[in-house]
Amino acid sequence: MTIQAQGMSHRRELGANGLLSWIMTVDHKRIGILYLFSAFIFFLVGGTEALLMRIQLAQPDNKFLSPEAYNQIFTMHGTTMIFLVVMPLAAGFGNYLVPLMIGARDMAFPKLNALSYWTFLFGGVFMYSSFLFGGAPNDGWFSYAPLTEKLYSPTHGMDFWVMGILMLGLATTIGSINFIVTIIQLRAPGMTLTKIPLFVWTTFVTSFLAVFSLPSLTTAVLLLLLDRQLGAHFYNTAEGGTALLWQHLFWFFGHPEVYILILPAMGIVSMVIPVFSSKPLFGYAAVVFSTIAIGFLGFTVWAHHMFATGMPTVSLLFFSADSFLIGVPTGVKIFAWMGTMWKGKLRFTSPMLFAIGFVALFLIGGLDGIHLAVVPVDWQITDSYYVVAHIHYVLFGGAIFGIFSGIYYWFPKMTGRLLNESLGKWHFWLLFIGMNLVFMPMHVLGIEGMPRRIYTYGPGRGWELWNFVETIGAFIIAVGIALFVINYIVTMLKAPTHEEDPWDGFTLEWTTSSPPPAYNFAEIPSVRSRRPLWDRKHPELADWRNEA
Amino acid sequence: MFRKFGVLMGLAILLSACQPSPTFLEPASSISNHEANLYRIILIMALVVFVLVEGALILILVRDRKRANNEKLPAQIHSNMRLEVTWTVIPILLVIVLFIMTVQTVNAVAAPSHLKSDLNIRVVGHRWWWEFDYPDLGIVTANELHIPKGATVQVQLESVDVIHSFWVPQLSGKTDVVPGQHNTMWLTSDQVGEYLGQCAEFCGTEHALMRFKVIVDSQQDFDAWVANQQKPAYQPQTEDEQAGYMEVTGACAACHSLDPSDLNTKKVGPNLAHLFSRSTFAGGTFDLNEENLRSWLADTQAMKPGNDMDIKILPKTRDQIISYLLNLK
Numbered sequence: 001m002t003i004q005a006q007g008m009s010h011r012r013e014l015g016a017n018g019l020l021s022w023i024m025t026v027d028h029k030r031i032g033i034l035y036l037f038s039a040f041i042f043f044l045v046g047g048t049e050a051l052l053m054r055i056q057l058a059q060p061d062n063k064f065l066s067p068e069a070y071n072q073i074f075t076m077h078g079t080t081m082i083f084l085v086v087m088p089l090a091a092g093f094g095n096y097l098v099p100l101m102i103g104a105r106d107m108a109f110p111k112l113n114a115l116s117y118w119t120f121l122f123g124g125v126f127m128y129s130s131f132l133f134g135g136a137p138n139d140g141w142f143s144y145a146p147l148t149e150k151l152y153s154p155t156h157g158m159d160f161w162v163m164g165i166l167m168l169g170l171a172t173t174i175g176s177i178n179f180i181v182t183i184i185q186l187r188a189p190g191m192t193l194t195k196i197p198l199f200v201w202t203t204f205v206t207s208f209l210a211v212f213s214l215p216s217l218t219t220a221v222l223l224l225l226l227d228r229q230l231g232a233h234f235y236n237t238a239e240g241g242t243a244l245l246w247q248h249l250f251w252f253f254g255h256p257e258v259y260i261l262i263l264p265a266m267g268i269v270s271m272v273i274p275v276f277s278s279k280p281l282f283g284y285a286a287v288v289f290s291t292i293a294i295g296f297l298g299f300t301v302w303a304h305h306m307f308a309t310g311m312p313t314v315s316l317l318f319f320s321a322d323s324f325l326i327g328v329p330t331g332v333k334i335f336a337w338m339g340t341m342w343k344g345k346l347r348f349t350s351p352m353l354f355a356i357g358f359v360a361l362f363l364i365g366g367l368d369g370i371h372l373a374v375v376p377v378d379w380q381i382t383d384s385y386y387v388v389a390h391i392h393y394v395l396f397g398g399a400i401f402g403i404f405s406g407i408y409y410w411f412p413k414m415t416g417r418l419l420n421e422s423l424g425k426w427h428f429w430l431l432f433i434g435m436n437l438v439f440m441p442m443h444v445l446g447i448e449g450m451p452r453r454i455y456t457y458g459p460g461r462g463w464e465l466w467n468f469v470e471t472i473g474a475f476i477i478a479v480g481i482a483l484f485v486i487n488y489i490v491t492m493l494k495a496p497t498h499e500e501d502p503w504d505g506f507t508l509e510w511t512t513s514s515p516p517p518a519y520n521f522a523e524i525p526s527v528r529s530r531r532p533l534w535d536r537k538h539p540e541l542a543d544w545r546n547e548a
Numbered sequence: 549m550f551r552k553f554g555v556l557m558g559l560a561i562l563l564s565a566c567q568p569s570p571t572f573l574e575p576a577s578s579i580s581n582h583e584a585n586l587y588r589i590i591l592i593m594a595l596v597v598f599v600l601v602e603g604a605l606i607l608i609l610v611r612d613r614k615r616a617n618n619e620k621l622p623a624q625i626h627s628n629m630r631l632e633v634t635w636t637v638i639p640i641l642l643v644i645v646l647f648i649m650t651v652q653t654v655n656a657v658a659a660p661s662h663l664k665s666d667l668n669i670r671v672v673g674h675r676w677w678w679e680f681d682y683p684d685l686g687i688v689t690a691n692e693l694h695i696p697k698g699a700t701v702q703v704q705l706e707s708v709d710v711i712h713s714f715w716v717p718q719l720s721g722k723t724d725v726v727p728g729q730h731n732t733m734w735l736t737s738d739q740v741g742e743y744l745g746q747c748a749e750f751c752g753t754e755h756a757l758m759r760f761k762v763i764v765d766s767q768q769d770f771d772a773w774v775a776n777q778q779k780p781a782y783q784p785q786t787e788d789e790q791a792g793y794m795e796v797t798g799a800c801a802a803c804h805s806l807d808p809s810d811l812n813t814k815k816v817g818p819n820l821a822h823l824f825s826r827s828t829f830a831g832g833t834f835d836l837n838e839e840n841l842r843s844w845l846a847d848t849q850a851m852k853p854g855n856d857m858d859i860k861i862l863p864k865t866r867d868q869i870i871s872y873l874l875n876l877k
């Protein structure tokens with residue numbers, strides 16, 4: 001192919017494969033790969049932390065970890081998985097794919113893009129360096145005040161956390177503005193709002209969520225910094241500060257954050273399922289509207305994390321009603337994915353398996369989430385293992401499964417090589433079984449009265465069996481992840497096949513070589529429908545003839 | 549493959565019913581009973597949705613998988629207005645039902661304003677133990693809250709340090725114990741018994757060992773308990789006890805009170821006046837007996853690492869202290 005040939009020669013000219021070229025790069029694809037790679041390393045670290053916790057909790061009164069160690073590990077596990085894994089993985093896909101999907105040559109601000117990546121990496125490494133300086137952060141990923149005040153958290157761990165969060169917030173803000181401008185400005189001719197691929201839509205909405213919610217987190221964290229370093233009293237209740245101020249500021253960010261974590265994965269799944277069903281996404285408009293609706297509603301439900309803080313009844317009911325409402329657009333999406341598969345021609349490739357896993361598991365995360373919006377029930381199960389089960393069905397069964405779907409799907413585009421399919425299927429089944437073994441019993445433990453974030457528990461409360469089962473499940477997940485790493489290494493050792501369109505794809509990224517040349521497209525494509533490549537392959541059935 | 553979750557979940561709940569866990573599904577109060585009933589209804593609704601949706605998904609996956617040599621393209625359907633409206637409206641109806649049930653239960657478990665409270669209690673969260681004050685009765689205890697059967701007990705929650713959360717699943721859901729804020733809740737039970745509770749908000753190093761129990765007594769037992777708590781602490785009789793007493797009212801007094809009416813204490817440790825009227829210590833973690841007390845005084849940090857009692861006592865003094873403490877019935 002001419003495009004491919006040009007791409008190859010272009011890259012050879014730059015001699016662009018040395019380490020320096022990666023450090024200096026402003027190419028959105030390379031930055032995307034840097035993001036994905038770094039975030040995956042953090043994923044392995046956060047996963048190891050999870051295994052340590054599961055070993056500690058495998059039996060009652062276990063002495064494997066000290067309370068100090070456990071508290072640092074669970075804090076870093078949550079902080080890592082949220083800020084250093086799922087967000088940057090989504091940013092990695094966004095960077096790599098958004099320009100390709102909208103037919104652009106790069107992001108709107110390539111240098112800003114590089115700045116965003118390096119700020120993220122520095123923030124992550126900085127936070128982890130706290131282990132070398134007297135202890136990591138140890139107050140949980142939502143670090144409630146006044147526990148975080150110097151009086152109660154005297155190590156430097158919280159200072160590292162504060163600074164790290166500021167850097168990561170900055171990185172995300174820069175990246176989000178870049179996405180917003182790119183998506184508004186650089187779409188190929190003909191790609192109107194109703195023809196944007198869904199992953200681009202979710203990245204768009206996610207970026208707005210980040211830009212509008214992060215200032216609240218930044219404020220919360222800056223006030224804490226003032227308290228800790230300059231002796232201010234914003235959260236210091238002994239001096240007239242307010243403990244709940246932190247919670248309001250934090251969750252005003254924290255709830256939209258949940259959608260920042262899940263929407264990109266929903267976008268991925270909305271790209272993968274149609275391709276492997278050989279059908280268009282069912283109800284595109286409904287899915288886009290529900291994404292936007294989730295974006296707005298996401299800002300109105302923050303206090304459902306605070307039902308037990310002693311709120312007046314009216315507020316309780318307001319936030320409860322709002323939280324129920326948010327279930328509706330989520331349901332719309334699940335039905336849309338199933339409608340897409342309905343009477344399709346389903347190919348169970350690894351990306352498709354992970355996408356189906358996403359639908360099956362995310363449904364559970366939605367249903368148990370509804371329980372948490374029912375105020376009187378929430379009073380019983382909030383801050384118990386039930387919540388831990390819920391967030392992992394959403395963020396592991398949801399976000400991580402969606403991301404693995406995306407990795408298998410776009411890996412050939414990024415590297416010119418297909419990952420091994422049978423290893424991929426093993427990977428899927430181990431994760432699927434393992435995650436249900438770990439997280440399903442957590443519902444039961446929450447119901448049985450086990451609070452979250454305890455480094456140990458006594459015997460005789462009926463919690464032994466399920467904790468043990470969960471630990472086994474965690475190791476099954478670990479084996480699955482190890483297979484993925486092996487798959488990656490084995491695949492990268494093979495010669496690339498440079499297949500342009502191995503999955504029979506629909507969207508613009510599959511119209512250029514694998515990997516694409518630095519400038520993506522020799523000629524900027526023009527678009528008449530949501531599935532430009534489908535149109536080219538099936539002119540008689542082209543979408544623009546019958547798209548509603 | 550998805551159906552096995554349902555089985556697993558059912559099995560798990562069955563199993564959990566066989567073991568004595570502090571679960572609100574075995575309620576001992578009208579509050580938890582309401583909460584448990586609501587939970588069961590929602591669980592059933594969720595299971596129905598779960599089975600229907602996952603069932604439909606499996607059906608689609610099996611029926612519509614690509615068969616060998618099938619090169620025909622499926623029909624390219626983009627949307628179906630009627631269907632989409634249906635699956636938007638049904639969830640909306642469901643959540644309206646859920647919301648109505650939520651409102652009803654919130655009202656049912658709200659403090660009964662027409663009822664006068666029979667007993668006022670102040671719960672004070674300390675890192676990492678619970679102080680229980682009875683302002684009307686002028687007594688204070690730690691980690692084991694006694695209430696009389698059938699009484700309406702008004703509970704005020706305060707913290708001297710960070711946020712804790714008061715949770716006794718079988719009696720009531722959580723209420724956070726927030727410093728600088730006076731949250732209230734209420735307790736009532738018609739079932740005599742002991743109910744396990746635990747701090748449910750991460751409060752630092754020993755959050756895991758900040759447990760407690762609520763003991764629902766018959767009125768008679770409760771009165772007897774109160775009468776005992778109102779007595780002053782035991783006076784030393786022997787020489788050893790006297791030496792121990794000097795320590796407890798000396799070095800230990802920086803953190804512990806021996807005055808049973810020292811409510812809302814400024815001291816960082818629990819009141820010791822009637823230590824041995826309790827069955828557990830150190831945040832409800834260890835059985836209170838001579839042997840455990842001995843190891844506690846030998847090395848508190850080994851038993852509960854990070855707790856705020858960080859002292860060294862000579863073995864001889866330790867024996868004297870114990871000989872006195874054992875009498876604090």
Ligand SMILES: [Cu+2]
Nearest residue numbers: 712747751758
């Ligand atoms: Cu606590």
Ligand SMILES: [Cu+2]
Nearest residue numbers: 747749751755
């Ligand atoms: Cu706690």
